[in-house]
Amino acid sequence: MTDPYASAGVDTEAGDRAVELMKAAVSRTHGPGVLGGVGGFAGLFDLSAVGSYAHPLLATSTDGVGTKIALAQAIDKHDTIGQDLVGMVVDDIVVVGAKPLFMTDYIATGRLVPERIADIVRGIAEACEATGTALVGGETAEHPGVMDPDDYDVAGAAVGVVEADAVLGAERVRTGDVVVAMASSGLHSNGFSLVRHILAERGLALTDRVDDLGGVAAEVLLEPTRLYTLPLLEMLGAGLGIRSISHVTGGGIAVNLARVLPPHTAVEIDRALWQVPQVFGALAQLGGFPLTEAEGTWNLGLGMLVVAPADDAADVIARSERAGIPAWTVGSVQPVPDDTAGWVQGAKGVAGGAVRLTGSYR
Structure with missing residues (x-):
């Protein structure tokens, strides 16, 4: 049977393949605070796993990597953009004195190429692992007719925790x-x-x-x-x-x-x-x-x-x-x-x- 969504330019099977390719890297970022695995509608994080705080404050940050993406696209190299994203997001968490807990990402693309998406997410996951941050979820959206087939953009958000009397400023x-x-x-x-x-x-x-x-x-x-x-x-x-x-x-x-x-x-x-x-x-x-x-x-x-x-x-x-x-x-x-x-x-x-x-x- 023909999939009408595929005829519109959206390949759901490619999305599933991309998830399989990135799953191992994402799972390596999961510690005891992460509940469930990859693929849920929402990521769950157990705050009791962070330890005892007298007055915990949550810190959050969101960002992208801007037009640096054009360089990755020019030479078809996508395994470092993820680290750029984590650096821009997670390092904004630590400047207030907070310990990063978890991160989510969002990738929009004109055409979903599983290997390309997996490269991007592996880079995100490896940088999350290097900063002690759990990658608890994300979304990949295919936008045919809105974005060029090989175009994409990435964004992310992270949450951290800091004791109220330890906030830097x-x-x-x-x-x-x-x-x-x-x-x-x-x-x-x-x-x-x-x-x-x-x-x-x-x-x-x-x-x-x-x-x-x-x-x-x-x-x-x-x-x-x-x-x-x-x-x-x-x-x-x-x-x-x-x-x-x-x-x-x-x-x-x-x-x-x-x-x-x-x-x-x-x-x-x-x-x-x-x-x-x-x-x-x-x-x-x-x-x-x-x-x-x-x-x-x-x-x-x-x-x-x-x-x-x-x-x-x-x-x-x-x-x-x-x-x-x-x-x-x-x-x-x-x-x-x-x-x-x-x-x-x-x-x-x-x-x-x-x-x-x-x-x-x-």
Whole structure:
């Protein structure tokens, strides 16, 4: 018998094959808190499995990976996009001091190719496993006639838990605290519309070898987002007096740091304190603009910014580096100056502190 849904371009059997291909990877993320297996209408998580909390608060975050997907599609490589998604979602959970519990994902595609969907979800599951997060459910939707056959988009949401009196935030920050940078692995998942614009303006395709980048553009630029969750949770579990954490994502360095500082404080960051990774300089050169013009778009090598008491800064750096993430001090918290012209103050609806980058990159 002919399936009328298949004649409309929706292959339900392909969806079932995709689930079978991803099932093992997803199951590896399940701990004692997960009830049921893969394939339910909703994921169930037993909160009693997280232990005893006096006043538990749930933290939640949702995000996607933006137009970085275009690079994966250009070279038909889809096994790293999942890590990008987890990095963008789960690492927003830990910045408030929360331990991530579980995550769900959503993939929309023009045509369901089981192997492609399985690659994406395996990447999500492996990154969830690496951050101690259970992947408890997801949805794959086929949108023929709305999306091109080989087009897709991914999004996800996660939930974590934190003790009420342990929530990190700007209100904890004090004058004299130190800002420690934890290195990024590259562009992470922000600013790829600018990247594609730069390449297009130079007449370069994502599949071209670009000597300035050191390889095929898409292959180099698909470097997955670094995961910070476990190193940061380890620092918090060790009792370091971390005040606030900024995940340097869309908006760049100053904007994201300002969000986790109180309004009466300021941080001045010297650009000469770190070596900007080569990929950023190469892209800026191709685009014909200085790196300073990309500060509001790219992370320029700073993935996380940790605000901590000066006495704890060396320990933050040491623990980050033991986890394989270079770290260094980039500034200290001072009273806000009388004249804030040229400073970034607050962002995204938050009346935060003031941040200014000075000097020249090296």
